[in-house]
Amino acid sequence: MTTAAAKSTAHSIVEASPRAKAVAGGIVILYAVITILPLLWIVATGFKSQSDAIAYPPKVIFEPTLEGYVNLFTVRTRQTPDFIAKLPPPETWYDKLARQRDMVIAGPSKVVPRFVNSLIIGFGSTFLAVFLGTLAAYAFSRFRIPLADDLLFFILSTRMMPPVAVAIPIYLMYRQLNLTDTRLGMILLYTAVNVSLAVWLLKGFIDEIPREYEEAALVDGYTRLQALRKVVLPQAVTGIAATAIFCLIFSWNEYAFAVLLTSGEAQTMPPFIPFIIGEGGQDWPAVAAATTLFVVPIVLFTVLLRKHLLRGITFGAVRK
Amino acid sequence: MAQIRVENLRKSFDQFTAVHGSTFTIDDGAFFAMLGPSGCGKTTTLRMIAGLELPTEGKILLDGEDVTFRRAAARDIAFVFQLFALYPHMNVAENIAFPLKCQGMAKREISERVQETARLLRIEHLLSSTTSKLSGGDRQRVALGRAMVRRPKAFLMDEPLGALDAEFRHLMCGELRDLHDRIGATTIYVTHDQLEAMSMADQIAVMNRGRVEQIGSPQQIYDRPASMFVADFIGSPSMNFLRFEGGLRTGDRAVVFHDASLAVPEIRRDCAPAPLALGVRPEHIRFTDGAPVRGEVFGAEYLGTTQIVTVDTAHGRVAARLPSSAMVRIGETVGLEFRSERLVLFDVGSGLAIPTANEGSVRHG
Secondary structure, three states: OOHHHHHHHOOOOOOOOHHHHHHHHHHHHHHHHHHHHHHHHHHHHHOOOHHHHOOOOOOOOOOOOOHHHHHHHEEEEEOOHHHHHHOOOOOOHHHHHHHHOOEEEEEEOOHHHHHHHHHHHHHHHHHHHHHHHHHHHHHHHHOOOOOHHHHHHHHHHOOOOOHHHHHHHHHHHHHHOOOOOOHHHHHHHHHHHHHHHHHHHHHHHHHHOOOHHHHHHHHHOOOHHHHHHHHHHHHHHHHHHHHHHHHHHHHHHOOHHHHHHOOOOOOOHHHHHHHOEEOOEEOHHHHHHHHHHHHHHHHHHHHHHHHHHHOOOOOOOOOO | OOOEEEEEEEEEEOOEEEEEEEEEEEOOOOEEEEEOOOOOOHHHHHHHHHOOOOOOEEEEEEOOEEOOOOOHHHHOEEEEOOOOOOOOOOEHHHHHHHHHHHHOOOHHHHHHHHHHHHHHHOOHHHOOOEHHHOOHHHHHHHHHHHHHOOOOOEEEEEOOOOOOOHHHHHHHHHHHHHHHHHHOOEEEEEEOOHHHHHHHOOEEEEEEOOEEEEEEOHHHHHHOOOEHHHHHHOOOOOOEEEEEEEEEOOOOOEEEEOOEEEEOOOEOOOEEEEEEEEEEOHHHEEEOOOOOEEEEEEEEEEOOOEEEEEEEEOOEEEEEEEEOOOOOOOOOEEEEEEOHHHOEEEEOOOOEEOOEOOOOOOOOO
């Protein structure tokens, strides 16, 4: 076929007109603004001073300060200007920043341990949920399991009511087991909630992988477990990545159980952030600073796994 | 290389029985085809021999050794899948090397064996390419390479040409048979395509509804079908069945077919009056004016050297293969003469062939 003929016959896919493109672009930009603006506002608030943060009308242009971040990471005491004048000169930039407002830094705040809790509980439960979910999904997908459909329904049914509906029984149970306010308790809880999602999502992905691959590996000398590890998992990476992101987002953001079951040792960021109190009420710049830092790991995790999320599963060697 | 013996092999899934106690032996170095419509149990039988499925009952012997419940990996057999099952995350060389890597063979030896296999299959130039870029035929060659590289006792192939274009399938048929002749490994080949089975196999097992209906050479299966199913399944167009009522006695050389007497091969068994069927291959029919079986020409299909002429008779529609030079007019009345020595008689009730001089000793599965 000549190129001219190709052009004249290629009428099924038409390039969009400039106007259609402009409209589509406008809609995308509008959507992006609507979703990104609150996030930008939070990031900006983190760099505002106390008074700028609550100024009315809201300030878009302001002088940035790290006050919010200093407040977030430290515990301070208010002193008289005379007392501060008598102190040796400030050793660090954050000491200086605090003293400008008649404050002396007394020590670090609890934000770092809380953040570490969030990381351990979030990633720990995600790992467990995906690990258990992969094994269970593989079994459901490949073996003849008695009552498989009923079991799958049972697993799904754990998602049929809001998890908070069982908060009180879980609280009582955890108290009995001494699991309240422990990282282990929170990891187990989030794993239990996430594993149903993981099983269902991963079963779908594993069902898509032709079983001939493993069977070929079994005939060629692998054990079932080796075949799972070396043949099935490399092809299920996309599904595993997607599932891991969903699980992490849930356990990272979870608030209700965290409020109920953690108060000290194992407290995560979500219940911690709203209770960052400054002088005379909520310390909005510090809250915004904490929120900004809280968003970073999820964004990083998603960006790191983006390649797997976007890449189509390579079924190239199998004709379907 | 190995002899494979299957004894009373049975497989049930819950209520459904996929394979009903088949027994057969595949000689060392034979090319053995299992042929049948989909759902006849041929693939299940193959998977049990491979160790991918455990039998409900029965035994599988490899060179006399019971391997019924041995792991697939421990049987030293290779399996070629219909969809090739090349690992998409490995390139061609890695795919072929995979079984050797599983065995923990030294790297240098692996690469030598991979080269040698690739040379045999003429795919040396493809070794470093990814499997997704290969054509169907090349994928099939890589899959074969992965099976051959280990030098297994036997090859099991599950419709290996099923995913290829018709034209290419024919070419690969020749290549496969050629390859078999060169390496001489026992091969079990599962297919639903009679042409593949007929053109490649030394022995064919025709299966239906989980049972082996007949085992024999392609000629035996074609000329002396053991049952109406086999007669109908093999051949295109398939065998004509002309039904009649009658009784037979050992030594009869003719049957009474609707008041006419038709010569048949010598009957070797008494048979009480019952519904019978006369089996006639289309190419064993001639048009003769004086023949007792008459009908009206319904249509003709031109096939180059021959033509298939369908004739409506009082006993059903009959297909005849005639030279394309024969002049046939639609609607004309013709007499059908059968080559008597090639006729097969069936007992319609059981579906089995009645032994005649033509059949010799036909084995029922």
